[in-house]
Amino acid sequence: MALGSRGFSLLRGHLGGRAMPSGTLRGAARRGPEGRRESVLQRHEATVISGTEMAKQIQKEVQRGVEAWLALGHERPHLSIVLVGDNPASHTYVRNKIRAASAIGICSELILKPKEVSQEELLDITDQLNMDPKVSGILVQLPLPEHVDERTICNGIAPGKDVDGFHIINVGRLCLDQHSFIPATAGAVWEIIKRTGIETFGKSVVVVGRSKHVGLPIAMLLHTDGDHERPGGDATVTIAHRYTPREQLKTQTRLADIVVVAAGVPKLITPDMVKEGAAVIDVGINYICDPVTGKTKLVGDVDFEAVRKKASFITPVPGGVGPVTVATLLRNTLLAAQKVVY
Amino acid sequence: MALGSRGFSLLRGHLGGRAMPSGTLRGAARRGPEGRRESVLQRHEATVISGTEMAKQIQKEVQRGVEAWLALGHERPHLSIVLVGDNPASHTYVRNKIRAASAIGICSELILKPKEVSQEELLDITDQLNMDPKVSGILVQLPLPEHVDERTICNGIAPGKDVDGFHIINVGRLCLDQHSFIPATAGAVWEIIKRTGIETFGKSVVVVGRSKHVGLPIAMLLHTDGDHERPGGDATVTIAHRYTPREQLKTQTRLADIVVVAAGVPKLITPDMVKEGAAVIDVGINYICDPVTGKTKLVGDVDFEAVRKKASFITPVPGGVGPVTVATLLRNTLLAAQKVVY
Numbered sequence: 001m002a003l004g005s006r007g008f009s010l011l012r013g014h015l016g017g018r019a020m021p022s023g024t025l026r027g028a029a030r031r032g033p034e035g036r037r038e039s040v041l042q043r044h045e046a047t048v049i050s051g052t053e054m055a056k057q058i059q060k061e062v063q064r065g066v067e068a069w070l071a072l073g074h075e076r077p078h079l080s081i082v083l084v085g086d087n088p089a090s091h092t093y094v095r096n097k098i099r100a101a102s103a104i105g106i107c108s109e110l111i112l113k114p115k116e117v118s119q120e121e122l123l124d125i126t127d128q129l130n131m132d133p134k135v136s137g138i139l140v141q142l143p144l145p146e147h148v149d150e151r152t153i154c155n156g157i158a159p160g161k162d163v164d165g166f167h168i169i170n171v172g173r174l175c176l177d178q179h180s181f182i183p184a185t186a187g188a189v190w191e192i193i194k195r196t197g198i199e200t201f202g203k204s205v206v207v208v209g210r211s212k213h214v215g216l217p218i219a220m221l222l223h224t225d226g227d228h229e230r231p232g233g234d235a236t237v238t239i240a241h242r243y244t245p246r247e248q249l250k251t252q253t254r255l256a257d258i259v260v261v262a263a264g265v266p267k268l269i270t271p272d273m274v275k276e277g278a279a280v281i282d283v284g285i286n287y288i289c290d291p292v293t294g295k296t297k298l299v300g301d302v303d304f305e306a307v308r309k310k311a312s313f314i315t316p317v318p319g320g321v322g323p324v325t326v327a328t329l330l331r332n333t334l335l336a337a338q339k340v341v342y
Numbered sequence: 343m344a345l346g347s348r349g350f351s352l353l354r355g356h357l358g359g360r361a362m363p364s365g366t367l368r369g370a371a372r373r374g375p376e377g378r379r380e381s382v383l384q385r386h387e388a389t390v391i392s393g394t395e396m397a398k399q400i401q402k403e404v405q406r407g408v409e410a411w412l413a414l415g416h417e418r419p420h421l422s423i424v425l426v427g428d429n430p431a432s433h434t435y436v437r438n439k440i441r442a443a444s445a446i447g448i449c450s451e452l453i454l455k456p457k458e459v460s461q462e463e464l465l466d467i468t469d470q471l472n473m474d475p476k477v478s479g480i481l482v483q484l485p486l487p488e489h490v491d492e493r494t495i496c497n498g499i500a501p502g503k504d505v506d507g508f509h510i511i512n513v514g515r516l517c518l519d520q521h522s523f524i525p526a527t528a529g530a531v532w533e534i535i536k537r538t539g540i541e542t543f544g545k546s547v548v549v550v551g552r553s554k555h556v557g558l559p560i561a562m563l564l565h566t567d568g569d570h571e572r573p574g575g576d577a578t579v580t581i582a583h584r585y586t587p588r589e590q591l592k593t594q595t596r597l598a599d600i601v602v603v604a605a606g607v608p609k610l611i612t613p614d615m616v617k618e619g620a621a622v623i624d625v626g627i628n629y630i631c632d633p634v635t636g637k638t639k640l641v642g643d644v645d646f647e648a649v650r651k652k653a654s655f656i657t658p659v660p661g662g663v664g665p666v667t668v669a670t671l672l673r674n675t676l677l678a679a680q681k682v683v684y
Contacts, residue, residue, distance in 0.1 A: 151518070151520075168511060168514040168515065168518065169510060169511070169514065171514040171517055171518060172510040172513040172517070173510065175517045175554075175558065176493070176554055178493075201585060202585045202586065202587050202590075210565060210567075212517075212518055212519075216517065219581075223552060224552065225552075225583075234585045236580060236581065236582050236583070236585075236586040236594065237580070237581050238578060238581075239561075239578065239579050239580075239581075240578050241567075241578070243543060243544045243576045243578075244578040245544050248544075248546055248578055249578075251597060252580075255593060
């Protein structure tokens, strides 16, 4: 368990306690040091889950796994990353992955290609990496230029080296609750929920967003059987998306014990949409222009400051799901080296 | 559109009209032929969707497709069915499939094996059928004996001949909204909804049951994007299952515009669980002992007589999803012969 918290932790009675209705005060009032009235035992704000801390913990575990693996005389796990074009966000993500890999003893190489690269050349590259015994895991950073079919490229990676879990075989196996490489973001949401001790069995979950790389695998992990080969969360899961009417979405999220948002819409989830005491996991990555500073700012899909007053647990953006995603990718790389999935 | 209806159709104002609350009477009262008071324009009972009629329609379409295919000089589509052991329900299903195939000009063969057959022998059989150019589609009737791994057998069928859609590649493609062989029951639910004109876009759907052969593919078809390679229903879909608490299930089904039940629990869905005017699709197949006659009787998962008073559309059991499932399987066989999926 790696729990971080921000603000108002001093008087919090217990983790996961139900928050009071917004605006309701509970408990005695007293004078503060400066003589102002302060409320006591009230406004149970959500515990802010520190993804940064949790990622450190997972990376420490993976690092120990790497060391044990090397101690057995095996080769160092090796992650090959193919990066096409000059999308700044993609370059940032890749840099973070390489840095984190290096920190825990996973070797990595970056194969940079201009955005004009042909699909055939990319398939030649993945073919070579597939056959190279020193390469444990292969990751082709998405998105790819329009003239390249992402599905063809994802299927061109050997399933046993497919650390992103996007190959059709890994998708199928995930959906059948078999061992597979779990897409890193979905794996991160799972880790955050499980390590925080948020119950999923028989609980109501809304996943907002149905993308094949994020929303769908999250819904798969959470609704499936806890007794299967790859255990699921046994939650009742609602999959909402761009065509879910606003009122219907609100009805659903207000019923949910856990809301996972991966929609790419800033402030999509407002406090009136959240049940008190719900856990809110924000997978959104949105770069917006801060109206105050005029600078570009990273925000999620949740109105964080308002929703934290109502939720029991909440992940911030940045510093929530993002860092844990990098950590689960590195764990996948170790698993690929160990050939425990395939 | 193939709509059948039972009872109370005389005064029904329009298809899909909202039913009146149970017990509410609307409109004038008049004396009937025998002088009894009869209510007029009231208790809008659900339209009972005749799966039997719809199956005939689909089979007619497939028959025309087969004739056109033969007219082009191609070989007659051929379905090979492998049946293991002596499960009476399995034998009935297989007989129905063979009879329906024959009626529309699809050739079929039945390969019977005793329940002691080894997994290796079954894989040898599917290997031979995979290589046989006269075989268009292969179906291994499930369930298989415990000593045989069903997943291994499903993956042993060539994806292009896998008319049940259970091969890992077909599962993966279905989940990625690509063309694939859609499992027949899920295909049947889709056809029933679409041919009846039940709207799914932006609607709320509950799928009760998360099995990999039925509940999951139904949820996949209904929640996914209508503009993708294999169009989905664009509905907001909730997946419920055995661990969904009863009250939570009721809350969800009462919100749903469409309830699809594939749980295998007689009378799981009662009228208090259904929103007025909802469409109810019953995928249940339960053999129970009729307390009146003492005979075995086939029932679904819905309290049919009670729920039909509240729903706008309802499928009966028998005569609902079952016959349409056979029809969609035969369509898959024609598609396999035409090699339009792979």
